Amino acid sequence: MSDLSELYQQVILDHNKAPRNFREVPDANRTADGDNPLCGDRITLWVKVTDGVIEDVGFQGQGCAISQASASVMTTVVKGKTVVEAEKLFRAFHGMVTGTAEPDRTTLGVKLVAFSGVKEFPARVKCANLPWHTLHAALTNGDGITLE
Amino acid sequence: MDTVTQRVEPVATGPKTFDAERARADFPLLSRSMRGKSLVYLDNAATSQKPRHVIDAIHRYYETLNANVHRGVYQLSEEATSAYEWGRAMTARYLNAPSPAEIVFVRGATEAVNLVAATFGRQRVGPGDEVLVSAMEHHSNIVPWQMLCDERGAKLRVIPMNERGELVLDRLPDLLTPRTRIVAVVHVSNSLGTVNPVREIIREAHARDIPVVIDGAQAAPHGPVDVQALDCDFYAVSGHKMFGPTGIGVLFGKRALLDEMPPYQGGGEMIRSVTFEKTLYAPLPMKFEAGTPNIEGAVGLGAAVDYLRQLDWEAVARHEADLLAYATEAVSDIPGLHIVGTAARKTPVVSFTLEGAHPHDIGTVLDQEGVAVRTGHHCTQPVMDFFGIPATARASMAFYNTRDDVDRLVAGLHRVREVFPR
Known part of the structure; x- marks a missing residue:
C-alpha cells in the first residue's frame, strides 16, 4: 500500500529543505550533469577522488523533493568512501528503489533506506535514482547522463 | 448565493445554466475511483475523457463496419468508407470548413503542423526568410518550424508575451517583415490557458499577404471553431483533446493552398495513377492521406463532434468561466501559491507554483487524494x-x-x- 508518509519520510523532507553539500567543489577532478528531461529535474555533481577515495563531493541542482533529497543524502553517505564502495551503494540503492532487490539495510544504512518507499511510486523512481546515476557517470567516465 | 423563491414553472428567460452533472454521466471513466476516493480529473489539456457516444461508435465500427476504405467494391467497404467520410464531414462542420475536402486526417495537431512545415513550408521558405511564432507555443509548433528554418537557412522569430502571459501585439507590425513567409500561432496556450486574439493576428498578417497556421489543439475542446470567420490558412486540432480518440486529428487548409502543396507522404490511397515514370496524385484530401488511414479514429472523432454539437455552448462558456473564476479565487487562498498565466481571456486552466513544494511533489500528493493534475513544463519550455x-x-x-x-x-x-x- 502506497502511503505519503512512506514516501516523504522525515529524512527526505529535511534534506530537501536544507540540502547538504549544496556547493561546487573547486578542486574536483570528476564532474557530471544529470537531468531528467521529462520532468526537468537536474543536478550537477562535483567529486574529488584521491587514491580511489571520494575525498569531497558536492552538488547543485533543482527539482522535486525526492531528487534533491536523494542527491543531498547521497553526498553525505559517499563522502570518505572508496569508489568501489560508492558503486556498491549505487547498485544496492538502485535495487531498492526499483523494487528488484530487498533493501540491503547493512550496506545502505538508515538514511538511504528512507528512500525505500519510492518503489511504490513508479513515476518517482527516476527522481531518486538521478543523483546516483550521475555519480556513477562521474566516477566511470565523467560524462553527463540523461534518464529517459 | 442569494436565496431565490422557487417558481412553480421554470421560466426560460434568463440564461440557462449548464448541467455539468448530467454531462459527467456521459463519461464512464469519470465515475471510477482513484486511491479509494472518487476521481477528480483535472488534466484535460493533456487529454480529455471520452463520452460513451464515442466509445460506442468505435465499438460499433469494429463489430459491424470494419473493412478498408476507398477500395473495395463490396458493400462492407462502402459502409466503412461512409463512416470514415462521415467523420470528416462532421469535423468539417465543427470547424465550419467550407468543404470536407479541406479536412485532412492526421495523427494529431503535431502531425498537422509537421505536414504544413514539410510541404507548404518547404515551398515558401528560403534562405534569409523568416517564420514567426509566439512566445507561448507548444514544442509542436516550434520544433517543426525550427527544423524547416535550419534546413532552409531561415530565421525563426518570436512574438513576445507579457508577465500575464498575453502576447504583446504592439510588436506584431515590426515582426511581420518583408521576409516573413509564415506565421504560426497557438489559439489557446496549453500551459497558461491564454486565449490569443488570433483573428487580429491573421488580419495583420494577411494585410501583408502572409499565410497563418493556427494550432487549435487547446481551443477546439472549448467550443466549435469557425475557420472561415478566423480566415486562417491552416488550423490544426487533435481528436483526443476534444473528447475523441487518440491517434487522430485534423488539418484544415484552404483549398487553394492544399491544391498547390506537394504531398506529405507517398504511398497507397494518395494516388490517382502510378507508373515507374510518373505518379498522378489523388484529389483533396486524399493527396495527403497515404496508406490505410485511422478509420476507427475518424469514426470516433466524428462521434465526438456529434456529441459536442448538441451541447449548449453559451451555457458551457458561462460554466467554464465560472469554474475558472472559482478555481482562481480558491487556490489564491493557499499560502505561497502563485498562479502562472493571468491573461484577461483564458480557458479554465490554472497553472501554478507553490513555494517550498516542487510541482512533482504537488502532483504526487494530489494523486494520493484522487486528484489528477499535470506537472512539468507541459512541452512549453520557453x-x-x-x-x-x-x-x-x-x-x-x-x-x-x-x-x-x-x-x-x-x-x-x-x-x-x-x-x-x-
Whole structure:
C-alpha cells in the first residue's frame, strides 16, 4: 500500500529543505550533469577522488523533493568512501528503489533506506535514482547522463 | 448565493445554466475511483475523457463496419468508407470548413503542423526568410518550424508575451517583415490557458499577404471553431483533446493552398495513377492521406463532434468561466501559491507554483487524494524559461468539471502544504 508518509519520510523532507553539500567543489577532478528531461529535474555533481577515495563531493541542482533529497543524502553517505564502495551503494540503492532487490539495510544504512518507499511510486523512481546515476557517470567516465 | 423563491414553472428567460452533472454521466471513466476516493480529473489539456457516444461508435465500427476504405467494391467497404467520410464531414462542420475536402486526417495537431512545415513550408521558405511564432507555443509548433528554418537557412522569430502571459501585439507590425513567409500561432496556450486574439493576428498578417497556421489543439475542446470567420490558412486540432480518440486529428487548409502543396507522404490511397515514370496524385484530401488511414479514429472523432454539437455552448462558456473564476479565487487562498498565466481571456486552466513544494511533489500528493493534475513544463519550455521556473502544476478543466472538483483540488493543496510547510 502506497502511503505519503512512506514516501516523504522525515529524512527526505529535511534534506530537501536544507540540502547538504549544496556547493561546487573547486578542486574536483570528476564532474557530471544529470537531468531528467521529462520532468526537468537536474543536478550537477562535483567529486574529488584521491587514491580511489571520494575525498569531497558536492552538488547543485533543482527539482522535486525526492531528487534533491536523494542527491543531498547521497553526498553525505559517499563522502570518505572508496569508489568501489560508492558503486556498491549505487547498485544496492538502485535495487531498492526499483523494487528488484530487498533493501540491503547493512550496506545502505538508515538514511538511504528512507528512500525505500519510492518503489511504490513508479513515476518517482527516476527522481531518486538521478543523483546516483550521475555519480556513477562521474566516477566511470565523467560524462553527463540523461534518464529517459 | 442569494436565496431565490422557487417558481412553480421554470421560466426560460434568463440564461440557462449548464448541467455539468448530467454531462459527467456521459463519461464512464469519470465515475471510477482513484486511491479509494472518487476521481477528480483535472488534466484535460493533456487529454480529455471520452463520452460513451464515442466509445460506442468505435465499438460499433469494429463489430459491424470494419473493412478498408476507398477500395473495395463490396458493400462492407462502402459502409466503412461512409463512416470514415462521415467523420470528416462532421469535423468539417465543427470547424465550419467550407468543404470536407479541406479536412485532412492526421495523427494529431503535431502531425498537422509537421505536414504544413514539410510541404507548404518547404515551398515558401528560403534562405534569409523568416517564420514567426509566439512566445507561448507548444514544442509542436516550434520544433517543426525550427527544423524547416535550419534546413532552409531561415530565421525563426518570436512574438513576445507579457508577465500575464498575453502576447504583446504592439510588436506584431515590426515582426511581420518583408521576409516573413509564415506565421504560426497557438489559439489557446496549453500551459497558461491564454486565449490569443488570433483573428487580429491573421488580419495583420494577411494585410501583408502572409499565410497563418493556427494550432487549435487547446481551443477546439472549448467550443466549435469557425475557420472561415478566423480566415486562417491552416488550423490544426487533435481528436483526443476534444473528447475523441487518440491517434487522430485534423488539418484544415484552404483549398487553394492544399491544391498547390506537394504531398506529405507517398504511398497507397494518395494516388490517382502510378507508373515507374510518373505518379498522378489523388484529389483533396486524399493527396495527403497515404496508406490505410485511422478509420476507427475518424469514426470516433466524428462521434465526438456529434456529441459536442448538441451541447449548449453559451451555457458551457458561462460554466467554464465560472469554474475558472472559482478555481482562481480558491487556490489564491493557499499560502505561497502563485498562479502562472493571468491573461484577461483564458480557458479554465490554472497553472501554478507553490513555494517550498516542487510541482512533482504537488502532483504526487494530489494523486494520493484522487486528484489528477499535470506537472512539468507541459512541452512549453520557453514559457517556463520566461517565468524563470522549471515547471508548474496545472489544473485544466473541461465542461464536465464542477466546483466540487475545484474544492477537492483545494483540499489536496492544503494537504500539500501540510507535507511541505513553507
